[in-house]
Amino acid sequence: MDLGEINPVLLVASLMVAATPLLLAAIGELVVEKAGVLNLGVEGMMIVGAISGFAISVETGSPWLGFIAAAIGGAVLSLLFVLLTQVALANQVASGLALTLFGLGFSALLGQSYVGIKPPSMGDIHIPLISDIPVIGPILFQHDPILYVGIALTAAVWATLKYTRVGLILRAVGENHDAAHALGYKVIKIRIMAILFGGACAGLGGAYISLIRVPQWTEGMTAGVGWIALALVVFASWKPWRALLGAYLFGGITVLQLNLQAAGVAIPVEYLAMSPYIITILVLVILSADKSSAPASLGRTFHASH
């Protein structure tokens, strides 16, 4: 065992990488939940995003096209959720589970011929001077572009929810869909847009795992990240910047336990591997006391009756 092998700078830099898929998925789900919809299919949308992104970048050689495909893939899968919950008015919990079960199977089917292939690399950005600053450079300015997209998205979602009319309407729909309907807002339409956005974000998060973090394709490779992202939204009290903080926290735990595994710490590998899940539970317990910030219409089906 040699803890000295763990390089703190690399550790911080890699925790940002580990956190990004979580962040992308959580930001998407946050918007969905703000609109009053609980989509438990994040895991399914992520894994479909992971394989769509992987397949398209392998076929085209362009990771950028891959990420676009991943966003589309996630959104298309979320369209099934739209059909179930917004059109067929099915229970959102059951529909989310269906999405995940279906997504896991579907991605495995799509991914059969992609096992063991290496995807084209995206490459990290490198800004002369700034990226070369010791410590700060590698931590903040030597990452792949999507990582920055994740942070930008967080800022954008925060600003939109807080300052824009679209954000206000979205919150209003999630708060009281009957009132929003009475004022003439198109509850279903707004929710559909939110769900599609959530799907696209989850797809991006999935592709980040298969194209950058790992990078390769294996069945079920999201391994619960989608579910942790759902927990993260609760952790964040539906606030974007807290989601970022939470994602980095979880990213940190993941990276740390991987580093400890690699360093050969005396704790058995299995216990280290289960730690992110146990910590998720602990965080949920600590934060579940305060549900006041949850959107009031969350998970309720809306049907306009006169």
Add this chain to the structure above:
Amino acid sequence: MTTPLLSLQGLTKAYPGVVANDQVSFDIGEGEVHALLGENGAGKSTLVKMIYGLVKPDSGTMLLRGQPFAPPEPRAARADGIAMVFQHFSLFDALNVAENIALGMENPPPMGDLASRIREVSETYGLPLDPFRTVGDLSAGERQRVEIIRCLLQDPKLLIMDEPTSVLTPQEVEILFETLNKLRSEGTSILYISHKLEEIRTLCDHATILRLGKNVGECVPAETSARDMAEMMVGSTLQTPERGGREFGDVALDVSGLSVPSPSEFGTALRNVHMTVRKGEVLGIGGVAGNGQDELLGVLSGEIQTTADAIKFNGQPIGKLGPTARRKLGVLTAPEERLGHAAAPDMSLTENALLTGSVREGLESNGFLKWADTKNFAEKIIEAFDVRTPGPENAARSLSGGNLQKFVIGREVLQNPDVLVVNQPTWGVDAAAAASIRQAILDLAAKGTAVICISQDLDELMEISDSFAALNEGRLSAPRPTTGLTVDEIGLMMGGAHGMEVAHV
């Protein structure tokens, strides 16, 4: 003759199984306060939803200042100067006043400007309001102010108000009427929906009366007696309930020093509530909605538990007992919300009879259910309370509001309670059903049951209760005998104008 502001011509709207509006026509003049009068279910709501663009008529036309008017959605109606103050469902608890108001506007100014305009308008019309307070923390009267200001900021030509006074104390009603009179003097027309005749007589220039979706008459309220209007509205003469003997027995229910926090975020905590109800007495509890009524019912039913001694039944402390144990003793309750609280919407009437009847009616043994007995019990309720339904196997949600309410009240009454607590027993119920429910409550009291009737309908409380108390922000005023109480006194017990006197115009 001048062109009316809005002219409705032959509006018809049918839903499966019911014609909500059948060839309704009338005119609303410029600067006129026009009353739309009718019982629950007469089709008032559907009619205003058509004017506001929420519902499209099947046939008929509307003319706004002589021009064809058919708003496809509320946005369009608002653009044409129609504004509406809803009775329910139109505010967002977690958002602040300014955000709520912005949501009701087409092109709201930036938040800062909006806030100052809100202050400005609220002062002009004597409706003080802080733009940055969270709406969930406001009182019912203040919430209504949010809605009114939201409308006024649009400079409406026609303001629609749906049962605006049902959430106000008598003093607040007066203030509202002053605001409305001021608006009328500025040329704004008001469509005022209500079933309260005296209010309409004080306020309105003209009235249209709806019954079962049809326009059954028009009148000038100031020149028509309340009795005549009532008969047009109901279509027949009504029986006023008869009360039996007024002999009170010992104290059946004794509540003392009861304080509980509200289980919900925007609810009201009960503070130091004291009251006693004797056998055979009907205690009426008035107060504006949201002042602790739900919490009081919850505490009495056992859904919210408190210290043992805070509630005593025949001297026995029951504060810590759950609903089942209280039912066993004879303390029964009927909550306000019929669907989802008093009854499970998708379950059959038989199953709903079991919901509260299992203990006292012996519908289970060792936990195993006696479905045949339960069905008999349900049939007994249907029979005794004239519940209109094909049979006990029908789902609760298939019943009309009035019929389900009769079922819910009947379910408790037939179990021979020693104490019965009802919350809003006739809310949303047509006049005939309301009368029979009130009669059932009085009959029960005559047999020696102690009854607590929580209601926002003061007329109802005056009619059936022996003593009266009011809930105000979770506090209960000291109960007083009903006979001889004046409206002013009642209003003060309900909390006066909630500190609005300062803002009097």
Add this chain to the structure above:
Amino acid sequence: MIVLEKRPQPSKAWSYATPLVAVVATMLFGGILFAILGKNPVEAIGTIFWEPLFGEFAFYYRPQLLVKGAPLVLIAIGLSLGFRAGIWNIGAEGQYIMGAIFGAGAGLAFYPLDAFYIFPIMVIAGAFGGWLWAMIPAFLKVRFGTNEILVSLMLVYVAEQMLASVSLGLLKNPEGFGFPGSRNLQAYDSAHNAELIAGSGMHWGVVTALIAVIFAYVLLNRHMLGFHIRLTGEAPRAAKFAGVNPARLILFCLGVSGALAGLAGMFEVSGPSGVVSIDFNVGYGFTAIIVAFLGRLHPVGILLAGGLMALTYIGGEIAQSQLGLPAAAIQVFQGMLLFFLLAFDLLTNYRIRAARSEVA
């Protein structure tokens, strides 16, 4: 334009018909999927649904139906109680694993003793393991209001790591030449969940599943507790008004579903599988969610749905070996089934009606 109109009450006819319609739709779209994969859709569907029951080797496959169906039914029955009450245990896979670990552990603790009481002890231990694992989300929900969906699911991943850990450590076969995995319980008579009638596929797990179906039926239709479960799911406030203690109901529903999932795991590890190994669990805990919904959360429905789902597993394996249909295609097929079921369920509560233009 088409509008949805809420029925005055749920349609009985549709509530029976939707699972059938969903199966037909799944066959149709599954067929299209198989065609896209380059397989003859008719042949593929036929292989999946016909071959195991009436094909040449049906004598071999029919018992397999019981073997695959029993854990699915057992788990789904437990889940359905919670689902009915709006308590979402989706971590049955973890409870299944823990049941297997506890059950096998209890049996192996006696090795090589030969005694009649070992198997009953294993049954109790298995149920206890699953129960214990389900009590974690139950307790956290009751005590702290923690979301049981996320906690029970997280515990699946934890259980999988536990499984890996015991396969490599505590329960590893000392005579296994260092390979991961426990002793084979099939070779340990006192702990073996053997077929009750040779070649029938009927083992104690099948019997238990049938008992569970009857138990659930009686509970839901004849008992106050079952009524309270249904009431809580339909109208939580009304349930509270009726005197239901939500905490007790959560503990009961999660506890029962955990114990049944644990039993399923225990019967599997001591019978058909025989060995505690890293890849012991094959997703029954998740498939059982589909079974529960497909059976409309009704005990008899679940029995039928469990049979159908077992059929797709076995048929899928046959299609895999005979037609080269990928294993994942069957997973998609099962996922589709749940989709169509939820979608067609609309017709139980709503009527679809053509209407003139109407503001939604």
